Amino acid sequence: DAKTTQPTSMDCAEGRAANLPCNHSTISGNEYVYWYRQIHSQGPQYIIHGLKNNETNEMASLIITEDRKSSTLILPHATLRDTAVYYCIVRVAMGAAGNKLTFGGGTRVLVKP
Amino acid sequence: GAGVSQSPSNKVTEKGKDVELRCDPISGHTALYWYRQSLGQGLEFLIYFQGNSAPDKSGLPSDRFSAERTGGSVSTLTIQRTQQEDSAVYLCASSPQINSPLHFGNGTRLTVT
Numbered sequence: 460d461a462k463t464t465q466p467t468s469m470d471c472a473e474g475r476a477a478n479l480p481c482n483h484s485t486i487s488g489n490e491y492v493y494w495y496r497q498i499h500s501q502g503p504q505y506i507i508h509g510l511k512n513n514e515t516n517e518m519a520s521l522i523i524t525e526d527r528k529s530s531t532l533i534l535p536h537a538t539l540r541d542t543a544v545y546y547c548i549v550r551v552a553m554g555a556a557g558n559k560l561t562f563g564g565g566t567r568v569l570v571k572p
Numbered sequence: 573g574a575g576v577s578q579s580p581s582n583k584v585t586e587k588g589k590d591v592e593l594r595c596d597p598i599s600g601h602t603a604l605y606w607y608r609q610s611l612g613q614g615l616e617f618l619i620y621f622q623g624n625s626a627p628d629k630s631g632l633p634s635d636r637f638s639a640e641r642t643g644g645s646v647s648t649l650t651i652q653r654t655q656q657e658d659s660a661v662y663l664c665a666s667s668p669q670i671n672s673p674l675h676f677g678n679g680t681r682l683t684v685t
Contacts, residue, residue, distance in 0.1 A: 502576070560674070561614070
């Protein structure tokens with residue numbers, strides 16, 4: 460699976476959009492970009508994933524650059540409950556390996572009032 | 573509906589003792605995964621089960637670690653002769669099929685004294 464690079468931490472103002480970048484310059488054509496987050500003392504929570512096109516769901520939007528070497532997770536209106544560590548992962552969706560995800564350090568997001 | 577349930581939520585054991593950690597996946601989910609997360613670290617894949625196929629044990633750190641999944645549902649992770657370096661949060665996740673996003677439990681925090 461391709462390696463990802465994320466900022467170690469970032470602050471965000473409550474009510475504002477939070478834009479979380481992720482670099483994955485070695486991504487292969489068949490690798491998806493996944494985002495999970497982990498709130499303190501809880502298990503990771505799936506947010507969104509995509510291959511080429513931008514994706515949006517009730518939690519967030521995912522913007523993937525045309526060359527797929529980077530992506531941005533957007534939390535449109537951050538709340539205090541969005542304070543968490545956000546993990547960007549790239550992996551091949553198909554194959555017997557299943558979800559053998561490897562989570563790196565992630566971005567520690569602190570939403571401030 | 574009910575999410576992934578893990579028990580116990582906390583376990584303190586003496587070095588050298590055996591421990592069993594339990595995971596109840598979401599009903600109907602065919603894939604089940606075990607991960608561990610050491611303090612301040614990312615997630616480390618341990619083992620996964622998919623339907624009736626042989627489990628993928630490639631992430632187990634030593635032969636002291638084993639896991640079973642009975643009847644395609646409940647799973648038990650067993651650590652024999654625990655060591656202090658086994659102290660971590662052990663997370664279970666399930667997914668409806670092999671390539672679907674994961675649903676995590678809140679983990680079992682294991683402390684080996």
